[in-house]
Amino acid sequence: MIDPSDRQIEAASAELRAGNLVAMPTETVYGLAANAWDETAVSKIFEAKGRPATNPLIVHIYDWTFLDQCAEVPLATEIDQAMKQLDAFWPGPLTLILPKSQRISSLVTAGRETVAVRVPRHPVARKLLKSCNFPVAAPSANRSTAVSPTTAQHVDDELGEQVAVILDGGPSELGLESTILDLTESPPRILRHGGVTAESLAKALHLSVDVLTRGTDKEVETAPSGHRAPGQMKVHYSPRTPVRLKSDWIPVADERAGWIRFHVDTSAEGPEASIVRILSNHGDLKEIARRLFATLRELDQLDLDLIVIDTCEEEGMGRAIMDRIRRASARRDV
Numbered sequence: 001m002i003d004p005s006d007r008q009i010e011a012a013s014a015e016l017r018a019g020n021l022v023a024m025p026t027e028t029v030y031g032l033a034a035n036a037w038d039e040t041a042v043s044k045i046f047e048a049k050g051r052p053a054t055n056p057l058i059v060h061i062y063d064w065t066f067l068d069q070c071a072e073v074p075l076a077t078e079i080d081q082a083m084k085q086l087d088a089f090w091p092g093p094l095t096l097i098l099p100k101s102q103r104i105s106s107l108v109t110a111g112r113e114t115v116a117v118r119v120p121r122h123p124v125a126r127k128l129l130k131s132c133n134f135p136v137a138a139p140s141a142n143r144s145t146a147v148s149p150t151t152a153q154h155v156d157d158e159l160g161e162q163v164a165v166i167l168d169g170g171p172s173e174l175g176l177e178s179t180i181l182d183l184t185e186s187p188p189r190i191l192r193h194g195g196v197t198a199e200s201l202a203k204a205l206h207l208s209v210d211v212l213t214r215g216t217d218k219e220v221e222t223a224p225s226g227h228r229a230p231g232q233m234k235v236h237y238s239p240r241t242p243v244r245l246k247s248d249w250i251p252v253a254d255e256r257a258g259w260i261r262f263h264v265d266t267s268a269e270g271p272e273a274s275i276v277r278i279l280s281n282h283g284d285l286k287e288i289a290r291r292l293f294a295t296l297r298e299l300d301q302l303d304l305d306l307i308v309i310d311t312c313e314e315e316g317m318g319r320a321i322m323d324r325i326r327r328a329s330a331r332r333d334v
């Protein structure tokens, strides 16, 4: 891992204090950070990303001591109980939806009475948050609907002009966003699959995976005005090049296709592709997740007619991987 110096961290936190945007590495993807108490700074996030104001931001905090400033968790309630059961997941790639505190601006929550909060575990994000005495609002550091960045270079390519400092913490360890768990619903419900599996959350909460994931995948189909996970649009994580699932691919003559394969499978000779990328020799889901977005970005630079992508079982990390590639392959005209 690349480790920015204390001076670079201090410079980044000074920019945040001054109301400017900073790109920070996290274990999921790179985040575009602003002081969550500063509405002008927060509005710069929406501007830089071209993000609709209806899509709320995740607030990142250093530790539990900042939680009370952002959320109101009444003691001895179901939410309080669930938070105790989830203790082991923080710091980590789990975002919790909680009742918001007075102090959190409605700009951050897109007018909702709930707030999304996370404690990241990447050491650079932790150092940065520790040096700030405020929570930091940070969505992924990409233009709205584009592929999330997993390196500092990705951020520089896309948003270099808009950010004051890009902290380079090396390639993101997970490569996919956090899991979003709504604790304001009873029982809790996963709104977005991500770095923590539904199976491990179900175990911690003593619930079945089916209960926890009820309707999660339906968000793909729901109209933007009505959905519970705002911003989980059908078209998301999209390169400019059309993306097609391998199972839907019918090759045509003279087509320049790039094929993203999940593992080496010599027995199954596929149709001809101009470019092939293999994300993992043995189909390891963590490895596939880690390399997925960077590979989509890479192939998007190659002027291909089509990017074809393998599919996997929707279990464990496979749920988050399939969610992202389904959205990446969703047609823009529907």
Ligand code: AMP
Pocket: 055, 056, 057, 058, 097, 109, 112, 114, 115, 116, 138, 139, 140, 177, 180, 191, 192, 228, 229, 230, 231, 232
């Ligand atoms: P990003 O950080 O770009 O991955 O996007 C953050 C995502 O968090 C949004 O797309 C929403 O789906 C989700 N989110 C943030 N705040 C809330 C909230 N209060 N309720 C439900 N979902 C939220």
Ligand code: MG
Pocket: 139, 140, 148
């Ligand atoms: Mg995003």
